[in-house]
Every structure is written in structure tokens, then in C-alpha cells.
Amino acid sequence: AQKVTQAQTEISVVEKEDVTLDCVYETRDTTYYLFWYKQPPSGELVFLIRRNSFDEQNEISGRYSWNFQKSTSSFNFTITASQVVDSAVYFCALVNDMRFGAGTRLTVKP
Amino acid sequence: NAGVMQNPRHLVRRRGQEARLRCSPMKGHSHVYWYRQLPEEGLKFMVYLQKENIIDESGMPKERFSAEFPKEGPSILRIQQVVRGDSAAYFCASSLEEGAYEQYFGPGTRLTVT
Numbered sequence: 492a493q494k495v496t497q498a499q500t501e502i503s504v505v506e507k508e509d510v511t512l513d514c515v516y517e518t519r520d521t522t523y524y525l526f527w528y529k530q531p532p533s534g535e536l537v538f539l540i541r542r543n544s545f546d547e548q549n550e551i552s553g554r555y556s557w558n559f560q561k562s563t564s565s566f567n568f569t570i571t572a573s574q575v576v577d578s579a580v581y582f583c584a585l586v587n588d589m590r591f592g593a594g595t596r597l598t599v600k601p
Numbered sequence: 602n603a604g605v606m607q608n609p610r611h612l613v614r615r616r617g618q619e620a621r622l623r624c625s626p627m628k629g630h631s632h633v634y635w636y637r638q639l640p641e642e643g644l645k646f647m648v649y650l651q652k653e654n655i656i657d658e659s660g661m662p663k664e665r666f667s668a669e670f671p672k673e674g675p676s677i678l679r680i681q682q683v684v685r686g687d688s689a690a691y692f693c694a695s696s697l698e699e700g701a702y703e704q705y706f707g708p709g710t711r712l713t714v715t
Contacts, residue, residue: 526703526704528706534690534708534709534711535706535708535709536644536692536694536706536709537706538703538704538705538706541703582643582644584644586704588646589634589636589646589649589657589660590646591636591643591644591645591646592643593642593643594642594643
């Protein structure tokens with residue numbers, strides 16, 4: 492079965508802490524694509540990153556980094572030195588069949 | 602370059618009425634996806650369309666829901682005889698190609714059924 496699991500329903504940190512959001516997926520496809528989206532309190536969905544199954548290099552974009560591990564079927568997302576503006580719900584998605592995880596609500600307190 | 606547009610942003614319907622949600626994809630995008638987000642829940646895929654074709658409607662309820670993406674004009678998600686359980690945010694996304702390409706989301710339509 493194709494499935495995306497975000498086990499952390501809610502995470503609360505204090506500003507400047509690092510935080511990692513977990514994403515574990517299941518798929519029978521050998522070629523697949525994983526995305527992360529951010530949904531701030533305003534409600535829109537913001538694309539963050541796309542990763543294909545052939546590229547296991549970790550990626551860093553400013554304070555954001557992603558760790559893709561095929562061996563454990565995980566695609567975790569780390570925010571370094573979190574800020575209040577990072578407060579949002581973050582969704583991991585397996586694009587092959589448009590399956591989204593349930594989301595992790597991150598609250599960053601000042 | 603306008604993003605994905607959805608209207609209305611908020612829609613209130615009484616039980617039994619029809620709801621029509623519209624989505625205009627990004628310029629140049631011919632692939633449209635509809636998702637539903639129930640309160641405090643994640644996104645659930647509903648339907649994937651290309652111009653004049655429904656490609657995948659595996660997430661669409663069998664009754665009362667339909668979608669189209671005509672040759673001209675926006676994609677329409679239609680919900681007939683709405684019930685309270687249809688209250689949700691409905692998001693439309695578009696992509697340049699199918700599969701690997703990132704989907705760009707519209708702002709969503711928040712449907713409230715009273």
C-alpha cells in the first residue's frame with residue numbers, strides 16, 4: 492500500500508531551537524517523488540521541496556534541510572534556529588498517488 | 602504571473618443546495634488536482650484532471666460529487682445536495698506536467714454547510 496506517515500501530530504519548541512519533522516513512507520514503486528508543503532495559519536499551501544527516489548543527497552536551503560534515507564523510507568525535515576514565523580502545519584506527500592501525510596503542527600514560541 | 606486562483610474563497614450553503622467551486626490553474630498548466638481538507642485533518646486527494654479528461658477520480662465520493670475541466674474556462678468541482686459533512690476546505694492545485702512536477706496550490710475555498 493502507498494502510505495505516508497507523519498507520526499508527530501504536534502510539536503512545540505522555543506524560538507532558536509532546532510526541530511526535526513519526521514516523514515515515513517511506503518511505496519511499491521521504484522521511482523517515486525516526495526514533497527514537503529507548509530500550511531501557515533493563513534491557510535494557503537506553500538511548496539518547499541521535491542525529492543526523487545534516485546537522489547539521496549541531503550538538501551539544505553537556508554535554515555531548512557532535508558534528510559532522505561531510502562533504507563529507512565524516511566524523508567525528514569529539519570528547521571535550524573526556528574523562528575515564530577515557522578509556526579505552521581507541515582505536510583509530507585508521496586506524489587505518485589497524491590497521498591499526503593496527516594501533517595505535523597509546529598508551534599514556535601518566542 | 603498569476604498563481605492558481607480559486608473562487609469563491611468562502612462559500613456558505615444550506616443543506617440540500619448545490620456548491621460550485623472554481624479553479625483556474627497557473628498559466629501554461631494543463632493538469633489540475635482537487636483535494637479536500639476536513640477541519641484539523643490533512644489533505645485528501647479527490648480527483649485529477651487534464652483538459653476535458655478525468656484521469657483519476659479514485660478519491661472522489663461516488664455520489665453527489667463531480668468535476669470537470671473544460672477546454673475553455675476553469676475547472677469546476679460540483680457538490681450536489683450538500684450535507685454538513687461536506688464542510689471543509691477544498692484546494693485546487695495545478696502542475697505543468699503530471700507526476701514529478703510540483704503542484705502549486707490555490708488559496709482554497711472554505712465551504713460551510715449550515
